[in-house]
Amino acid sequence: xxxxxxxxxxxxxxxxxxxxxxxTAEGTVNRAALPAIFNPEDLNALEQALRLxxxxxxxxxxxxxxxxxxxxxxLRESLYRGADAGVLLTDRALGGADTxxxxxxxxxxxxKIGMPDIIVGGRQAIDGDTAQVGPQVAQKLxxxxxTYVESVESVVDGKVTLARRIDGGVExxxxxxxxxxxVTGSAAPCRPCNAKRVMKYKRATAPIERTADMPYADEYDKxxxxxxxxxxxxxxxxDLQQCGMAGSPTKVKAVQNIVFKAKESKRLTxxxxxxEGLIKELLENHTIG
Amino acid sequence: xxxxxxxxxxxxxxxxxxNNVFVYCEIDKxxxxxxxxxxxxxxxxxxxxxxxxxxxxxxxTDIKGKVEQEILSYGVDTLHVFDAEGLYPYxxxxxxxxxxxxxxxxxxxxxxxxATVIGRDLGPRVSSSLHSGLTADxxxxxxxxxxxxxxxxxxxGLLYQIRPAFGGNIVATIVNPxxxxxxATVRSGVMKAEKVDDNYNGEVVCxxxxxxxxPEDYVVRVIERHxxxxxxxxxGAPIVVAGGYGVGSKEGFDLLQKLADELxxxxxxxxAAVDAGYCEHDRQIGQTGVTxxxxxxxxxGISGAIQHVAGMKESGIVISIxxxxxxxxxxLADYVIxxxxxxxxxxxxxxxxxxxx
Numbered sequence: 001x002x003x004x005x006x007x008x009x010x011x012x013x014x015x016x017x018x019x020x021x022x023x024t025a026e027g028t029v030n031r032a033a034l035p036a037i038f039n040p041e042d043l044n045a046l047e048q049a050l051r052l053x054x055x056x057x058x059x060x061x062x063x064x065x066x067x068x069x070x071x072x073x074x075l076r077e078s079l080y081r082g083a084d085a086g087v088l089l090t091d092r093a094l095g096g097a098d099t100x101x102x103x104x105x106x107x108x109x110x111x112k113i114g115m116p117d118i119i120v121g122g123r124q125a126i127d128g129d130t131a132q133v134g135p136q137v138a139q140k141l142x143x144x145x146x147t148y149v150e151s152v153e154s155v156v157d158g159k160v161t162l163a164r165r166i167d168g169g170v171e172x173x174x175x176x177x178x179x180x181x182x183v184t185g186s187a188a189p190c191r192p193c194n195a196k197r198v199m200k201y202k203r204a205t206a207p208i209e210r211t212a213d214m215p216y217a218d219e220y221d222k223x224x225x226x227x228x229x230x231x232x233x234x235x236x237x238x239d240l241q242q243c244g245m246a247g248s249p250t251k252v253k254a255v256q257n258i259v260f261k262a263k264e265s266k267r268l269t270x271x272x273x274x275x276e277g278l279i280k281e282l283l284e285n286h287t288i289g
Numbered sequence: 290x291x292x293x294x295x296x297x298x299x300x301x302x303x304x305x306x307x308n309n310v311f312v313y314c315e316i317d318k319x320x321x322x323x324x325x326x327x328x329x330x331x332x333x334x335x336x337x338x339x340x341x342x343x344x345x346x347x348x349x350t351d352i353k354g355k356v357e358q359e360i361l362s363y364g365v366d367t368l369h370v371f372d373a374e375g376l377y378p379y380x381x382x383x384x385x386x387x388x389x390x391x392x393x394x395x396x397x398x399x400x401x402x403x404a405t406v407i408g409r410d411l412g413p414r415v416s417s418s419l420h421s422g423l424t425a426d427x428x429x430x431x432x433x434x435x436x437x438x439x440x441x442x443x444x445x446g447l448l449y450q451i452r453p454a455f456g457g458n459i460v461a462t463i464v465n466p467x468x469x470x471x472x473a474t475v476r477s478g479v480m481k482a483e484k485v486d487d488n489y490n491g492e493v494v495c496x497x498x499x500x501x502x503x504p505e506d507y508v509v510r511v512i513e514r515h516x517x518x519x520x521x522x523x524x525g526a527p528i529v530v531a532g533g534y535g536v537g538s539k540e541g542f543d544l545l546q547k548l549a550d551e552l553x554x555x556x557x558x559x560x561a562a563v564d565a566g567y568c569e570h571d572r573q574i575g576q577t578g579v580t581x582x583x584x585x586x587x588x589x590g591i592s593g594a595i596q597h598v599a600g601m602k603e604s605g606i607v608i609s610i611x612x613x614x615x616x617x618x619x620x621l622a623d624y625v626i627x628x629x630x631x632x633x634x635x636x637x638x639x640x641x642x643x644x645x646x
Contacts, residue, residue: 146509270627
């Protein structure tokens, strides 16, 4: 049985090095100002999708991402690693969305792609760490969901067997297709980029990325696979009231940098007498012992 | 204590809709998870502040008579019990249907659940069904007012959902001005559980599950389940000896373990130390790990990234051992020992042994 698989992937700011200047006055993220990477758990998700494709010949893996035009990077990277197609959902009307408005836009795009047998996403993205978009997309499409998946064990007769990583243990569950799953970071890492695929797809671009003076422009006419699918809000029949800021029930009231409240600390050196003095003090006031 | 009788469905409909605070209680077979008691305690405080009641929801199999008394003792005014085959182990849809249908009747203004695997699976599904906002992994919840700059509208009594964002580099306060319930998840250990009264006068309502859950909701089947209780007592330990990347090696952590053994404490670690393979993952302290509040926290070679501090900032006495006298964590420390871990820790063990007898 061949499967129609959609992978949800997000380009995220590398949260290891961000300051307050990365936020706009409205409290949303100024993504344009930050180094962007493929969300790590979405790579785990892509690997599970590609394994399904390996096991079920004739399956297709389409990667869907929503974001700024440069989010097309994750689509190219997905193609290099083995995906068949990429869809870039980009539109100012979709910006500033919370997880609910994001899920609405993604679910509309999935309807336009055509209902898949299985949707695979990362458990959560490192910029928000919410783990909400997967279940919310499932709800909007009326699909069952299994979250925290570590591996897809088998797909037989329209039923999927999955291993989950749950609090303090593991769980094996069986669920019918169609289904949405989210994959944890403890799942198998994604296969590397394939050199031949890099050569084939390195000039793949979404129309919005192209400029008039771009070299190789003539190639796009000859090689349709170099044009990434690009959709805006109108292409997915989105109700603008449910998109972006307007469609987001949650609002950011305030954002602040954390400042440690300085305590008055006793400063000691590593000298024997000072360490012994500290231990004695802690024993005397029953802090330890 | 006698279990309170279940009142009939008729009585529920008669009661006035009060826009109460609801807590979803998570269970492990017949016992309620600690995180739920922590949330009930928080929920009680929020309800008092808002002048409304606290209600709780629990769903499982053969739980009647086993969980009610304990849940009520945290100050629950009404406990909704859903007891039927197929509700344990947890699967998404039956529990979602219970909450969605119950919330349509009850119109809660706030709903809290644990930021556990279950809460993070259930919360978004419920919020999407009800089109209400949800904030994950909150570290503080408060009641406050809000002025919407765009619409010029003023709101009172909103739930401030406060959480680190952006990998812990900032703290954001989130509000849901117009949609109800205002939903939030909170990690285990972040709030503190405090019983109100063993004989708290709350009511138990047993619902007919089939009125809330359709047969086709039971589609996902749990075939196998292996859950082990945590093999360390990091969360409850009175003394935590935590190491950072600065400890430098697994052997360095063996040294911390020796000190922890002497002090009857537990070893913890920063994410960087866990990622480097110095310590097991289940000992990670911080926003994406365990939250601890020990009496004594000994930070060894820890610089003090905000994500880590989020998991230990409510510790009693903090002792920082670091070669860098300006490590950010020193700002939080009661005692700062400027020196290397391999020099200071053996001395602490030695002088503890000499002086504690």
